[in-house]
Amino acid sequence: MPPSLIIRAAPVLLLLALLGVWHLACTALAIPDFLLPSPMAVWHAGVDAFDPIMMHAQQTLLTTLGGFALAVIVGLLLGIAVGISPLIYRACYPLMVGFNSIPKVAFVPVLVVWFGIGTIPAIITAFLISFFPIVVNVATGLSTLEPELEDVLRSLGASRFDILRKVAIPRALPYFFASLKVSITLAFVGSVIAETVASNLGIGYLMMSASSTMNMALVFAGLAVIGAMGVVMYAFFSQAEQHFTAWAHRGTHAP
Amino acid sequence: MPPSLIIRAAPVLLLLALLGVWHLACTALAIPDFLLPSPMAVWHAGVDAFDPIMMHAQQTLLTTLGGFALAVIVGLLLGIAVGISPLIYRACYPLMVGFNSIPKVAFVPVLVVWFGIGTIPAIITAFLISFFPIVVNVATGLSTLEPELEDVLRSLGASRFDILRKVAIPRALPYFFASLKVSITLAFVGSVIAETVASNLGIGYLMMSASSTMNMALVFAGLAVIGAMGVVMYAFFSQAEQHFTAWAHRGTHAP
Amino acid sequence: APADKVRFTLDWRIEGPAAPFLLARDKGYFAEEGLDVSIDVGTGSAGAVTRVASGAYDIGFADFNALIEYEAKTPGSRVQGVYMVYNTTPAAVISLKKTAINRPADLAGKTLAAPIFDAGRKGWPAFAKSNQLAPNAVTWQTVEPALRETLLARGDVDAITGFSFTSVLNLESRGVKPDEIRVMPYATHGVEAYGNTLIASSALIRDKPKVVAGFVRAFNRALKETLANPEAAVTHVKRQDPLINEALELRRLKLALAACVVTPETRSAGLGAVNPERMRRAIEETSTAYGLSSTPAAEVLYTSAFLPPKPVRMIK
Amino acid sequence: MAFVQFENVSLAYQPGGQTAIENVSFKVDENAFVAVVGPSGCGKSTLMKLVSGLKPASEGYVYVGNREVTGPLGIVGMAFQQANLLPWRTTLQNVMLPLEIVEPFRSQQKRQRCEHEAMARALLAKVGLAGCEDKFPWELSGGMQQRASICRALIHKPRLLMLDEPFGALDAFTREELWCLMRDLWQSEPFTAILVTHDLREAVFLADRVIVMSPKPGRIIDDRLVDLPRPRPLELCYSEAFAEHVHALRCQIGHARQS
Amino acid sequence: MAFVQFENVSLAYQPGGQTAIENVSFKVDENAFVAVVGPSGCGKSTLMKLVSGLKPASEGYVYVGNREVTGPLGIVGMAFQQANLLPWRTTLQNVMLPLEIVEPFRSQQKRQRCEHEAMARALLAKVGLAGCEDKFPWELSGGMQQRASICRALIHKPRLLMLDEPFGALDAFTREELWCLMRDLWQSEPFTAILVTHDLREAVFLADRVIVMSPKPGRIIDDRLVDLPRPRPLELCYSEAFAEHVHALRCQIGHARQS
């Protein structure tokens, strides 16, 4: 197999290897199904319940993307504010850190009372859980901008907004994309958690429903579907990252 | 008030302002206590239960720090591996993203069965939830290293490890510290969530116990304590960051 | 006239015992009463009470003891029970026969696992009192609901508290044979507490009593139909959530009906009714067990005003 | 009042620390071409930052166009000592950056995109970078980067052009070509120019006046009028008068370094 | 066999793309001092990267010390065209970097920390940077950064010294001082040196041989022996023979640019 093919097939091979280990562990240690079902059991559960899983997955994907889109917008704006203003930095950062140390699941009941159960609490939870990494990384990216590059624009009499748009943000893009990868995974976690607490629909609901009837194979099938959706979203951002930040990764492609 | 003092007092002022808004909202909208207790109620609950809260907080802090320490070590190592090896990057990244899209709370029961109820599952949960941001940021920091700086060391015949130690890692430090801020908050979330699932100790237990007796004020006091611990940890890393990455933030301090 | 919209919350997920609600909706019993009912899942009785009390939902299904606690903690009578569905509490102490816990007295010194909000755990002092045990005779291990049966099956704890029908089925799915399980229901061990009731918000009772009465009427009809033919009723559960295991939910439904709905008291007084004397004692008992600072009056907590006429509620 | 005027200007990078330049006063008339020379580290780049408003003076006053300088002005074109090209933009995009910022080009941007691009391409061709428009900065040699950065300083026809050792990385021929380019640009449409250089021949060839600085702390020790006739052909460099100017400046700097 | 040897070496930065240098062959004897001159963008820096092993040749072979170069060697000291100082290290720490990497200094590091530091401080003082040891690179002027980077190339006494336009940002006096420094270092403990420069006088003053390159693609068009006697005093620059060499090289480069 040529090296480039190995590299391409690597994630699949690793996945298969991990599934193999999992399978062996389940059979060798005789781990009961209700604790950790074997990959085969998960696969069968997933195939059997394919249609409902897809329906729930669609709901989860949509709420996740909704919350994530909010998180990107708010995260970018807050990150910019924190990154360029020492006052906002000092004022907001500690509070945001404090807020983010709190499990968001604690707020879901409050959200339910205000918005009813269903999509909206899930979107809000996904948003609340996933905006912070974006804020932190964007702020860090902006505040580590080399003053020399900033001076190029400043000498032209550029406004702060121009500097932001033409230098600071492009320079911070690698930070931004790194945070997206973290953030999208958290958004999935957020919407699933909210669904487990307050929803009639979504993978979170499916998992709770399955776990309350001890159908652990179905629970893990749900987890696997979430993981797969996470990977797909990641692949998407990865493409965007390669397109927008090739200049920053130029060292990696050197022969 | 001189500007520097305003900046110093900013977080406190903002906190007070937010508490004021919260208080007003509670009284003006007549939000019942069982839904969202007023700040005064939370304060009283916190003062009344000061000793037990401190005891539980100590437990949570220790498990969190344990999990976080693990996350830093593993995150750094994995991040370095992903950042310098295209093969590992291709193989591991998608799987890690998939794994991190899954709510970790789903694994707690399995952990409890293997490790018993108590501190270890909480530490592991805190670890599992918080290592990923470190991996992503360290990997991004390493792979965006300017090849020109790398060449300085390469021309001296430095080994890959030397290059890592002398150039790549110092250059990636701003990324690393940004991820620590995200990661410590997630570690708190992880340990608290694990405590709510299975524990007789910790803020997570306290919150479950308080919410089971509808003592929402105490629940929020618990949340506040977690938030406060998060802020303290943040302040700590912030100091370290200022010390280690002043060179990268040199633009921010310009007059 | 356009149908009245009613937001209804279950106490828990879509499981067998939710059958009457789903049946009433699917067969149009609610619609016949001029109601458009939406049914949402819940996260526990306390949550259901809070949801109805806060006005987010109109009618709910929740443990009567949660209602007592809520009223004691936040007096103001925002919620009232209108139809006692479970005549007895489903709470029970469950153990494995091999641990030789044959009588409540054998529990002394043992470790019990349960979530901290579990009705059985909160009601434990009442159980202990009725069975001459000290309230602190056992050690509690706090776990998430789904984990307690696992711990019991593995022998990590000696017993658990939980709803009998749920815990028994969960234990079976963990490979425990039915004849290895010993169940000590609170109801047969001297605890008088009631179980789940329909609750309605006071605002709804005040402003639209017809809606409440209609809901109760439709529900009563569905409950009787469910009692008569659980197999048919459970298909509505399956229709709502195709992922459930129909056979399992049927067993759960039958167990619930047998343990909590069909009791000597309901046979004589009809479904949904309460005995004022027992109710007073039950409230007293729960207040003491939960350590509540006040004991709400029965009239505040429950009203029989919406019950359909007795003949309609009678069962064989 | 002169176009650029320094009154007893001092600057310390750290507040209260060592002064990089101290008590500097001088004037530059509108459309004058002034060169600044002096030993390495004497504060020439610092002076440039003060004129362009990138750094505020610690003491004294800086005026440009009759206004006190309190922040960056919009009328400056500056080629920094390090090329400072933005790595995420191609050479062409880097050169066109000022057109996206400075009026009136900024408002014309949408309509006249093609004209702007043609301008930038023409300028790049003039400095010998035809064919490199779509390369990224890190794909250019050192001297090519420097030339791109000169184009970026010129593209928007600034009223005040600041060049900080712009030809340092170029060979003698390219350098002389660019001297002629600067000379012609200035002659056809005069602007005010301040040029920092270590090449005294460059200073004398291009400038009307040469300011000599001494280090530690940076001060002005000489301000020399270069009264050679214009237009100046390249052959002028071999003339007696030219050599005399260069020699005199050389002595001054030698002197400055000793002190 | 010579110490450095190129055999028909070509390099294209993009595989299959334009070649930056093409079919270059030359030899450098051990302890020779060779200068490389040529117009901007002709591939001088590329040549340096090939010698030091930072880039592999697309075609042909590069040998250093009788071995084919397959990757960076440990025996090189290199001053890059851009100073490339690490921004998180002070000037002193930057200069001491090679001592932390290259043997035998690396193993002595713990025991001889003080000696190493003294070495670095002495070297910094020689290039006129005494007092700047604890400044960070961005607090240095362009010329000062360049001098610090020269120190970094020299500190570990490399067998092969590569200097890529090391004195471009310096004034004439500092530059001449450093010429003399280089000359003396080389005379007292000979090493092999390759110097890229645009200053033909610098090339003639320091080198035994001057290689002239032409651009697009980079080729060697002349290899000139500088047979001026050693030791060479600075006054040599005003001699007839010196001027002749410089003039000849100038013509060569002028020629190279036209073609």
Ligand SMILES: Nc1ncnc2c1ncn2[C@@H]1O[C@H](COP(=O)(O)OP(=O)(O)OP(=O)(O)O)[C@@H](O)[C@H]1O
């Ligand atoms: N950002 C900075 N922070 C602190 N000190 C600085 C900074 N920039 C320059 N200096 C100091 O100011 C002095 C003058 O520097 P400047 O860059 O103006 O010199 P220069 O005349 O341009 O020298 P060169 O010809 O080498 O470029 C130097 O001593 C330098 O160390």
Ligand SMILES: Nc1ncnc2c1ncn2[C@@H]1O[C@H](COP(=O)(O)OP(=O)(O)OP(=O)(O)O)[C@@H](O)[C@H]1O
């Ligand atoms: N990293 C790179 N990627 C692609 N092309 C490059 C790269 N570096 C240099 N080049 C190209 O290779 C050619 C030679 O560049 P090199 O840097 O060797 O020139 P040079 O002789 O050092 O010029 P200068 O005197 O201006 O520094 C140039 O045409 C340049 O555009």
Ligand SMILES: [Mg+2]
């Ligand atoms: Mg300078």
Ligand SMILES: [Mg+2]
């Ligand atoms: Mg070069």
